[in-house]
Amino acid sequence: DIQMTQSPSSLSASVGDRVTITCRANQSISTYLNWYRQTPGKAPKLLIYTASNLQSGVPSRFSGSGSGTDFTLTISSLQPEDFATYYCQQSYSAPPTFGQGTKVDIK
Amino acid sequence: EAQLVESGGGLVKPGGSLRLSCAASGFTFSDYSMNWVRQAPGKGLEWVSGIRKTDGSKHYAESVKGRFTISRDNAKNSLYLQMNNMRADDTAFYYCARGFWSGSGWFDPWGQGTLVTVSS
Numbered sequence: 001d002i003q004m005t006q007s008p009s010s011l012s013a014s015v016g017d018r019v020t021i022t023c024r025a026n027q028s029i030s031t032y033l034n035w036y037r038q039t040p041g042k043a044p045k046l047l048i049y050t051a052s053n054l055q056s057g058v059p060s061r062f063s064g065s066g067s068g069t070d071f072t073l074t075i076s077s078l079q080p081e082d083f084a085t086y087y088c089q090q091s092y093s094a095p096p097t098f099g100q101g102t103k104v105d106i107k
Numbered sequence: 108e109a110q111l112v113e114s115g116g117g118l119v120k121p122g123g124s125l126r127l128s129c130a131a132s133g134f135t136f137s138d139y140s141m142n143w144v145r146q147a148p149g150k151g152l153e154w155v156s157g158i159r160k161t162d163g164s165k166h167y168a169e170s171v172k173g174r175f176t177i178s179r180d181n182a183k184n185s186l187y188l189q190m191n192n193m194r195a196d197d198t199a200f201y202y203c204a205r206g207f208w209s210g211s212g213w214f215d216p217w218g219q220g221t222l223v224t225v226s227s
Contacts, residue, residue: 032210032211032212034213034214036152036214042219043202043216043217043218043219043220044152044202044214044217045215045216045217046213046214046215046216049213049215050211050213055215087151087152089152089213089214091207091208091209091210091211091212091213092209092210093209094166094208094209095154095166095168095169095208096154096208096209096212097154098151098152098153098154099151100151101151101152
């Protein structure tokens with residue numbers, strides 16, 4: 001199975017901050033990388049698919065980049081609803097695997 | 108708007124069985140592959156099983172292979188997960204999610220989840 005590692009595991013930030021989360025695969029996955037946001041008690045929600053494509057309805061403050069083994073999710077200006085846990089997920093090969101999550105909380 | 112609603116969770120003893128259901132609405136169910144993804148309380152996400160739209164082929168995580176069975180009824184717009192010989196480490200929220208799990212695929216949307224607790 002492909003291993004996905006996110007960094008950091010947690011971070012503290014303020015409303016309006018620019019936040020970057022990194023996801024690394026232990027082998028090349030081309031651009032088959034997706035990002036999700038999960039708020040407490042809720043299901044995950046798709047933000048970015050195939051590394052850099054913004055899902056319909058997702059605010060433009062979210063962006064994704066990368067290919068191969070290294071990927072980033074950037075939130076340009078953190079909003080209150082963005083205090084949540086973020087997961088990356090590879091779909092290059094089965095089984096699909098997720099990173100361990102990055103929790104973003106209020107500073 | 109596409110929507111998924113899970114049901115069937117609850118408390119089950121080790122070695123017991125449970126059947127989860129996922130009702131789909133707002134999209135043509137037969138046009139999509141479907142999945143079950145679980146999350147142990149306070150932990151990360153783990154893909155459990157998927158069923159393809161094209162040939163109905165079924166795929167499983169090693170952790171559940173031989174114990175869980177995924178199925179779908181396109182006439183009822185429903186996805187199911189039959190869980191047998193359950194273990195304590197199967198305790199989790201179980202989400203159904205639309206999408207293909209390989210290649211250029213992603214999971215969207217997800218249901219609200221149903222909690223399964225395995226305990227004596």
